[in-house]
Amino acid sequence: MTPVLEIKNVTKNFGGVRAIDDFSVKIEPGKIHGLIGPNGAGKTTIFNNITGILTPCNGTIIFDEKEITGKKPHEIAQYGIGRTFQNIRLFSNLSVLQNVILACSMDAQYNLIDAFIRSPRYRRMEKQISEKAMSLLESVGLDGNCDEIASKLPYGHQRKLEIARAIALNPKLILLDEPAAGMNADESAELVGFILEIKERHEFTVLMIEHHMDVVTNLCDYVTVLNFGKTIASGTPAEVKKNEHVIEAYLGGAEGC
């Protein structure tokens, strides 16, 4: 099967710091792929390179058989990669519903003239977008909060809203940066169910960064472990958890948190 995303020998330097060092990985379609590693290993940097916020110093990134290295963030989003952020980045002063609607601009295939004359096409698409946004909110369980201001939501809800916003792109691939951060065990468990469910419903591939090992174990089909920007291990969660290097560099004595 051709991978959805293939990263080939990517390197990224910040001044003297080599954050990613000749990193390669293939993400199989339909899978949930975990990316773990110590703090500062370069995980978020990889996300930023994939999504075009950063440009790799070296190497190529291929998505859906197209090379996307060095493309602009919005282009990459349009190709079908959605993401969430480690430090939540919502449109904070806008309502929950507006947050999702803003992410649907690609569905609005009308032009300025349509907008000015309120053409049937314009009406139809605007209607579709509202409906889509509502149903997305429904699927993440935020339909009851659609008029609330995003920044006033509890933390966990903000994370879900970010995910909903990413799904609004109809992505083939979703990148989740620590979705379970700040959640307790119960909430994490709920998140696992939630991600599985929406993944089934919307049929995308997931690449996620996570430090909660129970979430990783329960969710990921495959895990890549990163340290100092290099892969130190990969395999199923069970496999990597047993890997000595991983235990030494990442997990420490006690497994799972």
Added chain:
Amino acid sequence: MFLQQLVNGISVGGIYALIASGYALIYSLLGFSNWAHGEVAMLGAYVALLFTASLQLPFIAAAIIGIGGAAIISFLNERLAYRRIRENKAPTMFLMIAAMGLSIVFQNGSMLLFGAKFQKFPPIMPVSSISIGSVHVGVLDLLTLAVAAVALIVLEIVITKTKFGLGIRAIASNTATAGLLGINTNKMFALVFAIAGALAGMAGVLLGLKYNVYPTMGNIGLKAFIASVFGGLGSVRGAIVGAIVIGVTEVMVSGYLSSGLRDLITFALLIIILLIKPSGLMGVSVEEKA
């Protein structure tokens, strides 16, 4: 001729620099352009003038009072206007708009109080210029440059080397957390505004000596604004370098090309430099990390 023009340019730049340094200081703290800064300089000049002309105080004493007055006015701006806006948690642009409002108030207020006339300090210098070869150098220009240089050095040291400076930078980066860590933000704001005001006052008195005192003399603050953007916002060193660069450019364009196109060319240069260095000559930008 070229040498003379260079001297002219540097001395024009010196005046811009003196205002720009206080301007940059406030920007470095609050991240907003204090458009009323030039007007504070103007008020400082009027205070000094009042004390020499009406009360017959010796010039130095009056100048010190003028500088103090400007510091107090600047402090009051912070206390009565900007602080309230900060407490409202309004975006920084509101501070900028308020500053514009204040500059209108000060300009027209001083017109009401002092009249729009040009007013003159009594002559304080026996000679106004000295000649080195065929080049004429203004004594006041030398003084201005010296004051600007001292201001630069002192501010640089204070901001980068002292605890006070660390506090300023911390507040600039994240006011709420700075408070949480024990930095008395209100006191710091007050102090910084007073210092910037004193710098403005100094500039005002020197400006007044050179170009007379009148209500719109603060308009030169616009040049200071441009200089500090040019040099990199928030960087005192950048502001001063930017000021000199602008002064020299203006004079050179006037001297060798056309005064009519002076501003056109200066601004074109500014835009070009910003396109090459998007945060000015010496500004640093910490890009947001996603």
Added chain:
Amino acid sequence: MLKINNLHAAYGGIKALKGVSLEVNEGEVVAVLGSNGAGKSTLLNCISSVVKPTEGSIEFLGNLVPKHDYDVVGTGLVHVPEGRQIFTHLTVRDNLLVGAYLRNDPKGIKEDLDRVHKLFPRLKERENQYGGHLSGGEQQMLAISRGIMARPKLMLLDEPSLGLAPIIVNQIFEIIKEINKAGTAIMIVEQNAFKALSICDRAYILNVGLIEKTGTREEILCDDSLSKAYLGE
């Protein structure tokens, strides 16, 4: 040393705390647990005068806590806030020095700097990097270290393990224990209840603005209903 009596707080119309009373004694580690939105961060913000309570009193070392947040650190109480709140435009080193802003003992500051560098070697490596350019976990380390730099008598930690790798999480709790041993009382808010309970002496469970349960570590651990809710099984 910290005594909170009938504390109420609200954001606009929303009541976040509805009468919380609790205590922290000299040398103790106290955990505050609770689900998302329970009001934990609000509680800490009230203690450090970031949020003004609508009712109730907070005493620290026998005095009411000062009205302004910037006066609080001086009393020996430091708050490591939720979400790291790094000074993004300051270098790592300057971030740490701001932590010691009110101190005037260069020698002690130097010692503490060495101490946090030993605790988090990564911070030493990144000493001259802008805080904003650190990775999420590195920022968290910096935030905790910055708190240590104030040499507080009581440290309020808001979700210190957030975003940290498991190995670091373990280390962090070790470090918290160490700090505590060195004489600093700790009040810790955590989602990782299991870890928090492993180091605390006592714990409070907060539920929508009210203390639902309190007790020693053992008592809480033994309570089935609680372990189900907060520890996952």
Added chain:
Amino acid sequence: MFSDYTQGIMIIACINMIAVLGISVLTGFTRLFSFGNAGFMSIGAYTSALLTAKMGMPFIPAILVGILFAGIAAYLLGSLTLKLKGDYFLITTLGFGEMVRVLFNYIPITGGARGLSGIPKYTTLPIAVICLVLAVIIAWTLIHSKYGRNFTAIREQEIAAESVGIDITRSKKMAFVFSAMFAGWAGALYAHNLMFLSPMMFNLAKSAELTITVVIGGLGSLTGSIFGSLVVTLLPEIFRSLANYRMFLYGLAVVLIIILRPAGLFGYREFSIRKSIAFVKAAPGTITALLKGKSSKDKMEARK
């Protein structure tokens, strides 16, 4: 029906509103600042005036060409400078405005500082009102289409906006060109109202006034901008006979509004009948609350 004076004021109010609507889209919705829109106004004004006065072109095509030129200038400038951030972008617009002014002062065809006269009087009250209505409709539809949403997304969170597929450079450019075209439109009307142009009419103070108006009206509210521009046009009118106190009071009013109404007169809200009834009902309460809040704050400060 209206005296010439009243008509004059109404025409100016309409013209100002058109220019302010442009800034409203730019600053209120996209959070980009421009201190160069007086420059775009002057481009619209001079272009259309030269066409009608010197070449005898009819009014409407002349306006359109004026708008077009302003838009092209903004497009070219924006292509270069829109990647700059905050005050750095601001200063390039300021610089641009000044450059245009200097240029119009310099090239002979505009008459330089001595001004351009002999422009036909085409702008009448009905025309100004029709233009305003048209401008409001255009701005309104733009803001309530996906384009406007994209602007808002950029205002709130640039990085997130990109990550959901919004081309922020293009959107910013669009907002910028749009605001310039509105400025050009206003300029064209202005020229044919006053029948005279001189470069100094389009100075930095004029640009600043447009931005002040939008902030006073409330960032992110079109109705706020319209209302704000009424306030800013009428305030000096009310103060006119106060002669020398006029600008002083105007400046003071600006500062006080910013301090006392931190979200502008309208905030993010748009005017709606339903809400305004609720507001009027709640007003006595709000005012007392405000007074109380203020007095308790004063007390607090007194204690210190």
Added chain:
Amino acid sequence: KQEKQAADDTIRIGYVSALSGDTALWGQAGLNGMIMTAEKINAAGGVLGKQIEVIGLDGRGDPMDSVNAYNKLIDEYKVVAVVGTNFSSCNIPIAAVSDVKKVPVIATAASNDLVTVDEKGKLHPYSFRLCFIDSFQGGKMAEYMLDKGVKTAAILTNIGDSYSVGVSEYTIAAFKAGGGTIVAAEEANSGDNDFRAQLSKIAKSKPEVLFIPWIYNDVSLISKQARELGLKCQFVGFDGWDSMELPTLAEGALEGAVFCSRPGFSTPEAKAYGVEYQAKFNIGLEAECLYGNDGILWLAQVIEEAGSYDPEAIRAGLENTTFFDGLLGEMENDPLTHNPKRELAIFTIKGADEVFVEMYN
């Protein structure tokens, strides 16, 4: 609007100029001058037995604002004539409006030719003025210097000011036409206060005289900076220099400079007026005060002669004025151009005084 209706025993005369903003100094001065003179007229029994009421409105020096003020004076205050402004840029649009409003307006210091005659050469029937026009004084001053044997001259123009641009244009043209050489034509802009770049260049071209068509405030800076740079030529000025304070402001830098102005500049009457003015308003006299004074006096004379204060009658009276003697000096109105015919007086600066040299025509 009821209270704004003039009472039957008063005649309302309007005044528009910059009463606020950075040029308010002159606008205020003009208004003060008008008010002081109106009070004197009223004390002496008024005009046609009626009291004169002066209504001053602010136009900020902004053309649109000034047009509004002119309209407001007519529509709301029912004035019979308007004095002002001192800016050509304001008076050109006002002139166009006056064609329609049919209420005479007397510009004070607006010197652009287009204030009274439009670009097609058509007269604005209701627009008048008190000052010299640019072409007149520019041309005359150039001729005067040529007469004195001057061969080379430099000029520094304020390209942001239509007065300066206009005067310069005619000075240069006339100077060249008379066989002189302009060795340097430099420019600066309103609001500038450092002219050394231009002056250094001028110094290098070694002119015999430097024409400085600027307002006196700037003239003081320009002359001082020129002397600092070692520029030794004679300075020549125009009626923008018209201020008793100029010699003091320039601190000796203008010693020996010559300038042209209205003949009434240093007459005993004008000086006495200055003393009275200083006493009343506690501020020094500006030329603009005399313009205000002459504006209202001229109107009073015309109204008395016509026996009517109907705007149309006033217009006709102004147009056909063959003799009016105000503080600015004697004048006659040219009915074809509405420009005053008056003589040009030359003054020189000696110490702190401005000394009359000769009349030049």
